[in-house]
Amino acid sequence: MKQRVLFFDLARCVAAVAVIAIHVLAPYRHELNSIPFGEWFTAITINGFSRWAVPVFILITGALMLSDQRPFDAKYYVQRRLGKVLIPFIVWSLFYTYLSGWSLEGFDSGVSWQVLAESYHHYTYYHLGFFYYFIPLYFVIPFLQIMLRNYGDKSIYALTGVWLFTTLLFLLGIDGPWSHELWLYTGYLPLGYILYKKVPLTKTTMWSIVTLGGLALFATVFMVVDASLVAEKYTVGRWLSYKTLNTVIIASMVFLLCRYFGEGLSDKSNQLVSFVSKYSLGIYLLHPIFLWPMKEFGWYQGHPAWVIPLWVLIGGAGALWMSWLLAKSSKTRWLLP
Numbered sequence: 001m002k003q004r005v006l007f008f009d010l011a012r013c014v015a016a017v018a019v020i021a022i023h024v025l026a027p028y029r030h031e032l033n034s035i036p037f038g039e040w041f042t043a044i045t046i047n048g049f050s051r052w053a054v055p056v057f058i059l060i061t062g063a064l065m066l067s068d069q070r071p072f073d074a075k076y077y078v079q080r081r082l083g084k085v086l087i088p089f090i091v092w093s094l095f096y097t098y099l100s101g102w103s104l105e106g107f108d109s110g111v112s113w114q115v116l117a118e119s120y121h122h123y124t125y126y127h128l129g130f131f132y133y134f135i136p137l138y139f140v141i142p143f144l145q146i147m148l149r150n151y152g153d154k155s156i157y158a159l160t161g162v163w164l165f166t167t168l169l170f171l172l173g174i175d176g177p178w179s180h181e182l183w184l185y186t187g188y189l190p191l192g193y194i195l196y197k198k199v200p201l202t203k204t205t206m207w208s209i210v211t212l213g214g215l216a217l218f219a220t221v222f223m224v225v226d227a228s229l230v231a232e233k234y235t236v237g238r239w240l241s242y243k244t245l246n247t248v249i250i251a252s253m254v255f256l257l258c259r260y261f262g263e264g265l266s267d268k269s270n271q272l273v274s275f276v277s278k279y280s281l282g283i284y285l286l287h288p289i290f291l292w293p294m295k296e297f298g299w300y301q302g303h304p305a306w307v308i309p310l311w312v313l314i315g316g317a318g319a320l321w322m323s324w325l326l327a328k329s330s331k332t333r334w335l336l337p
Helices: 002-024 037-048 053-066 074-099 109-117 126-134 137-151 153-171 181-186 188-197 203-231 245-264 267-278 280-297 304-327
Strands: none
Touching: 002 053, 002 126, 002 245, 002 267, 002 280, 002 304, 037 203, 037 304, 053 126, 053 137, 053 188, 053 245, 074 109, 074 126, 074 137, 074 280, 126 181, 126 280, 137 153, 137 181, 137 188, 153 181, 153 188, 153 245, 181 188, 188 245, 203 245, 267 280, 280 304
């Protein structure tokens, strides 16, 4: 049990940090030929090296939910699983609808109303897109649980194998029914279960996944940089998608590395990791509040090598503090998943 707690805590922490980094570096992405190439390349490299963040959150969910042996209770599932995420998502979507109307010129209610009108199919703020494909997975999980219990691990292996092949097809631009967003995100759930329960943490396994993950990282950054230089503008194809084989491999590497090193944390490190992990989804929801001044006032002038870590620290620490503050009161605790 201790290993499991440390493992998931560490994975949530690194994923939360990577998510913030992706959002901090956003202003640099389209600055090719406008800023020194070295600065642009640094930001793009960090971007390519961080795309595993959201998939890791889904891998964690799959590992937890599919390894749960308790009988399915629909009422408990809706209230304690789905409701715990859905209700805060709705509330914060409304908050960010309001925030989206603010700019240096003041508040424009027309912008907020337009964002609200489109919210049924488009997220109200840039980071909330995660929930548009994460929440539907809660309707898939019970069927995966039934499949696993009735047909065993072989059914999960087969499903994951087919899914991995379709992520390759999607990366290559070969579209079909397998290109549906729900399917391409669903596969992370059984993969998380397999990586957690079935993959042994041997030296051979770790060297293999690190080698594959390293090659995938290099290929991702190289393809994005090369395509952008050829087009003379920022372009990524599908290499930075969460639904492609390269990202799956990288996310699997990070997941297994966290699992491998989770037990090696010192007591003080474990306390810090556990604390941050407790509020990881709160950090995800709240960090854009602390990044708003950076984006609106253009406070990202400077080399990304120091600007990005600085704002990751500011955004992460601010969101952690606000999450902790909201969790202290029973009147606001429900606002955080």
